[in-house]
Amino acid sequence: MAPDNSLENRDSDITASDLVKLASKIGPKLFDRRHTSSKNRCLPKDTIDDLKESKVLRACMPKRFGGFELPFGAHTDVAMELAKSCGSTAWVSGIIGSHNWWLGKYQPEAQFEVWENDPDAIVGAAFAHKQGTKGTKTKGGYLVSGRWMWCSGSAHCDWVSLMTPIIKENLPPELAMIIVPKEDYQIEDVWYSPGMRGSGSNDILIDEKFVPEHRITKLADLNKKDSPGCSLNTGPVYKLPMLDVFGYSVAIPTLGCAIATHNHYLSEMTGRVGLDSAKILEFQSQQLRAAESSMEIDAALEIYRSDLCKMWNAAENNRELKPHELNKFKRNCAYVATLARRSATRIIEAMGATGIADSNPAYTSFSDTIAGASHRALSWDINGTIWGKEMFGLNKNESEVDRRMAPKEKHN
The missing domain is CATH 1.10.540.10 (Acyl-CoA dehydrogenase/oxidase, N-terminal domain)
Known part of the structure; x- marks a missing residue:
């Protein structure tokens, strides 16, 4: 597209x-x-x-x-x-x-x-981390230890950016993104998945490594229109809040996989015949599945394009996006992934046994769609609920940074 x-x-x-x-x-x-x-x-x-x-x-x-x-x-x-x-x-x-x-x-x-x-x-990243992961204040920076999960492309990274609870004496922990060079961390090979197999989304382990102050940026600052980097990079693209728009960075590869599933299906069905020598593409059931799946793809693309225009309009006009706009972006992004998953699933169901063969590129693309749609940023349960609360006036003005803080990290 x-x-x-x-x-x-x-x-x-x-x-x-x-x-x-x-x-x-x-x-x-x-x-x-x-x-x-x-x-x-x-x-x-x-x-x-x-x-x-x-x-x-x-x-x-x-x-x-x-x-x-x-x-x-x-x-x-x-x-x-x-x-x-x-x-x-x-x-x-x-x-x-x-x-x-x-x-x-x-x-x-x-x-x-x-x-x-x-x-x-190549800069990788991981947000999810195990309990006990932390950065503790020391002279000139922080001592960092912990385990982070699902760092995609990990084998090829020169640096990784890791979401880390920062511990300061007599203060509640604060989430920050830290930058660490490859010589300061280990990769644990744990990525065994039926989809996105080649992504190498492994765990990152650090055992008490020093991270200087300048390599640490508060997560809340990265979600602001005027972040620390804006003193260096003044272009409008850096005015967008990191956490609130990042989801499309995983939703659209997922949608692309659904599009690939659909394309492989159309190509395969064009020359396929049934046991009675009838052309499969002439079956009404196949036509309906192809039509509905294409509709879901087109709808997802429209949602995506519309959101990009709204984001860019705000960025170009140096306008702070409002909480309800950000919550709607998250809702829309998750729904794009939901539509992608539905489209790919419907197509594979239409292909019969050949559709689930490892050798079939349609099945590979389908598996990748399912894996991609499983990302936390694309969870309909999470993001749909946020918007549902918005509709009923139940949101408590929590930012995405607040939501990222696990209860134990909030109260320790």
Whole structure:
């Protein structure tokens, strides 16, 4: 699907459409490697090299470090295109592309440390962490220990950004994102999943490593219009709140996988015949399933495009997004993933036994859709409830940062 041209940065030498075309060019190679990615539960180095060489990961990265600083959504349009060939590559691309955006909101010194000598540095991230994970104040920074889960693309990361409860004497813990170089953490290989197998979403372990003050940015600050990084990067894309719009960075690769499932289905059914030699595509049941699944995809795309326009309008006008707008974005994003899951499931059910063969690319894309839609940011139970409370006037003005604090972390 081509990106909405109205969202392109006209002052940039490269547009979102250009990056989508570059993603399309490397697609055949990614498709050929998809079994290797799945078998190894990790993207091949050649795939990472292709992403770097094409520069598609730089869509929303600050211009001063070699990025294109395009509107939010350029990186997800790239991921949606990549999903036609390999869901795991699309997932990692969408996530790493979002990190290249939100790192532009971090402390300026941290940005220079990561990018000044290597604009192709891969920055992974993990939000979920085990109890006991913490950063404790010490001279010049913090001593950090803990375990973080589901760091996608972990094997290829040069740095990781980790959500961490920061402990200060006589004060409640405060969530922050810390930046850690690869020599300061270990990767535990735990990623065994029927979908997104090649994403390599493993655990990150740290045992009392020192993290200097400049590599730590409060989560609440990253969710503000004027974050610490805005003193360095003044473009409108860095005015958007990190947590409240991030969900589309995983929703759209997921939607791309549903689109791929639908495309593979149409291709396979075109020449398929039943036991009575009747053409399968002439069955009304198949036609109805194809129609309804395509409707769900189109509806999801409309929701996504509409939200991007609203986000960008606010960012360009330097307007603070209101809580009810942010809650609606989260609702919409989760529903996009819900529509993607429904579409892909309906298609696989229509394909019979051939639809669940590991060798069938439709099944791979379906499994990737289900895995992607399982991300916490895309949970309809969580995000639908937030909007339901909004409708009944039951929201207590909790921010997304407040919701991220587990009860034990709030009261310890």
